[in-house]
Structure formats: structure tokens, C-alpha cells
Amino acid sequence: MTEPIVQLQNLSKTIRGKQLIQQLNIDLYPGQITGFLGPNGAGKTTTIRMMTGLMHPTEGNVIIDGLSLKEHYEEAISKVGVIVENPEMYKFMSGYKNLLHFARMHKNVTKERIQEVIQQVGLENRIHEKVSTYSLGMRQRLGLAQALLHRPKFLILDEPTNGLDPAGIREFRMYLRKIASEEGVSVFVSSHLLSEIELMCDRVAVIQNGQLIDLRDIHNESSSFYYVEAQPKEQVSAYLEQCDFNFVAENQGYVVEMKKEDVPAMTTQLVQAGIQLFAVQPHQKTLEDQFLEMTGGGQIAEANSK
Numbered sequence: 601m602t603e604p605i606v607q608l609q610n611l612s613k614t615i616r617g618k619q620l621i622q623q624l625n626i627d628l629y630p631g632q633i634t635g636f637l638g639p640n641g642a643g644k645t646t647t648i649r650m651m652t653g654l655m656h657p658t659e660g661n662v663i664i665d666g667l668s669l670k671e672h673y674e675e676a677i678s679k680v681g682v683i684v685e686n687p688e689m690y691k692f693m694s695g696y697k698n699l700l701h702f703a704r705m706h707k708n709v710t711k712e713r714i715q716e717v718i719q720q721v722g723l724e725n726r727i728h729e730k731v732s733t734y735s736l737g738m739r740q741r742l743g744l745a746q747a748l749l750h751r752p753k754f755l756i757l758d759e760p761t762n763g764l765d766p767a768g769i770r771e772f773r774m775y776l777r778k779i780a781s782e783e784g785v786s787v788f789v790s791s792h793l794l795s796e797i798e799l800m801c802d803r804v805a806v807i808q809n810g811q812l813i814d815l816r817d818i819h820n821e822s823s824s825f826y827y828v829e830a831q832p833k834e835q836v837s838a839y840l841e842q843c844d845f846n847f848v849a850e851n852q853g854y855v856v857e858m859k860k861e862d863v864p865a866m867t868t869q870l871v872q873a874g875i876q877l878f879a880v881q882p883h884q885k886t887l888e889d890q891f892l893e894m895t896g897g898g899q900i901a902e903a904n905s906k
């Protein structure tokens with residue numbers, strides 16, 4: 601099993617008696633993109649500040665590539681790349697000069713490495729033009745190039761696509777996925793854009809009131825939802841209830857949470873009970889639905905919660 605590159609261990613923060621973050625435990629792995637979701641005020645920024653050493657935890661620790669941020673700050677932080685919402689750039693200088701400038705802040709960033717990151721973010725045709733002529737999307741990608749210069753093993757992005765149009769978001773997402781797989785970087789992205797996280801990430805961590813309430817792979821086959829349409833509906837819902845399935849009414853049928861291997865038995869039993877089946881098909885429950893349910897902000901009134 602691959603070792604985690606970053607470990608949040610019982611990470612907690614209390615300010616003036618108020619517990620903002622409570623015992624967060626999260627492992628992040630190389631090559632994976634993990635989304636960090638939570639309602640406003642949940643504690644995302646506070647967590648990221650602790651992960652980047654800008655704020656000291658009250659309790660717990662952040663381990664980066666085996667090094668404690670508390671005890672080996674310089675070495676641990678040298679493995680981290682950070683992109684904030686609007687990366688600071690010298691607009692009157694070219695993209696290339698900006699990268700040269702930031703390269704000097706690190707040891708051992710060669711000209712070859714600068715060329716490599718320029719290619720990775722697709723800026724080779726415009727890199728010698730002034731940043732003031734760049735679109736917001738290009739500036740974000742320059743920010744990404746800057747964050748990658750020193751070959752970080754871990755990349756943190758706080759609301760990276762804020763302000764980008766859909767095409768810019770798609771482009772940024774594509775580059776980020778490429779970088780995670782080509783460089784084996786572990787990426788941690790905080791965002792409010794749930795649909796964006798769903799497309800961009802392999803996993804999602806959800807926090808609420810400073811506590812981790814969910815950490816899951818989001819393209820995992822084992823947590824499956826199926827759309828079942830059959831008549832008469834009352835008989836179908838009675839059957840689903842009796843089988844202890846969680847289900848929600850949707851359109852003419854129900855969205856049912858069940859294991860793949862349980863599907864054949866369910867369809868056989870429905871048919872044997874004289875129920876007319878119209879559809880049983882995999883249902884892609886959006887991350888937004890799941891998130892709203894988890895945080896209690898969604899339409900779960902109809903859900904049959906057992």
C-alpha cells in the first residue's frame with residue numbers, strides 16, 4: 601500500500617475558547633486529488649492555514665513526507681506548493697520573468713525545470729508576454745506553474761477556480777489532473793463548487809463545524825445508487841422498506857442505495873411479486889445531493905432514513 605504523503609493527525613485549533621477545528625485525521629496520497637468541502641465557516645481556511653504553517657495547531661500535527669511541520673518546518677514546507685485565490689504576480693513583467701523571480705526563492709530550480717512547468721500548464725506560446733495581457737485563466741495557470749517550480753510533493757489550492765468562466769475551469773481542471781498523474785503530486789483543493797470537485801477529484805473530505813464528517817472516494821463503485829421504476833408504486837416502496845434499503849422518490853420511481861450484487865435478487869423478487877418493472881439502472885447521484893444530505897442542507901425530507 602502506498603504511504604500517505606500528508607497526514608493530519610488529531611489536528612485541532614481553539615481560539616479564545618472557541619474550538620474551530622476538532623481532531624481532524626486525514627491521510628493524503630501521491631497522485632490523488634482530494635477535494636475539501638464544507639459550508640461557509642466550517643473551518644477549511646483555518647485547516648489550510650495550519651497545513652501551510654501559517655497558523656499553529658492547538659493540538660495535533662501535520663506530517664509532510666514523514667516530517668512534522670512543527671519540528672522540521674523548513675524541510676517539511678519545502679515539499680509544499682501553494683496556490684491562493686489570486687496568485688500575486690508582477691503584471692508589468694512577462695510570465696517568464698515572474699517565474700525566474702520565483703525560481704530564485706528556491707534552491708536548485710534550473711532553467712530546464714522552468715521550461716518544463718511552462719509546458720505542463722500550456723503557456724509556452726504566451727510566456728514572454730506581459731502578465732497584464734493574460735486572461736484570468738492564464739494567470740491561474742501561471743500561479744500553478746510557480747507553485748510547481750520546486751517540485752513539491754504536495755500542492756494546496758484554496759478556491760483555485762474562483763472567478764474563472766466554465767471554459768477556464770475546464771482547462772484548469774485538465775492541467776491539474778495531468779500534473780497529479782505525471783508528477784505524482786498529491787493535490788488538496790478547497791472549493792465551494794461541488795460539481796467542480798466531482799469532476800476534478802478522486803476523493804472528497806467534508807468538514808462541518810470543524811469536524812470531519814465524511815471522507816470518501818467519489819468514483820467508487822461500491823457505494824451504488826440505482827434508479828428503479830416499477831408499478832404499482834406503493835407495492836415497490838413497501839418492498840424496499842421491508843428489505844431495509846435507503847431510498848428516495850424521484851420522478852416516476854425511486855433512487856435506491858444498494859450493493860451491485862443485490863440487484864438481481866431485487867429484480868427477481870419484484871417480478872415474482874407481480875410488480876411490473878420499467879427500469880432498473882445505475883443512478884449517478886451527484887456529489888451535490890450527497891453533500892447537501894450530509895450537511896443537513898438538502899432535500900432529505902423525502903428520504904427514508906432508517
Ligand SMILES: Nc1ncnc2c1ncn2[C@@H]1O[C@H](COP(=O)(O)OP(=O)(O)OP(=O)(O)O)[C@@H](O)[C@H]1O
Pocket residue numbers: 615620638639640641642643644645646647
Ligand atoms: N482568528 C480567528 N479568531 C476567531 N475565530 C475565527 C478566526 N478565524 C476564523 N474564525 C472562525 O472560525 C470558523 C471557521 O472559519 P474558516 O474561515 O476556517 O471557515 P471556511 O470553511 O474557510 O469558511 P468559508 O467557506 O466561508 O471561507 C468561523 O466560524 C470563523 O468565524
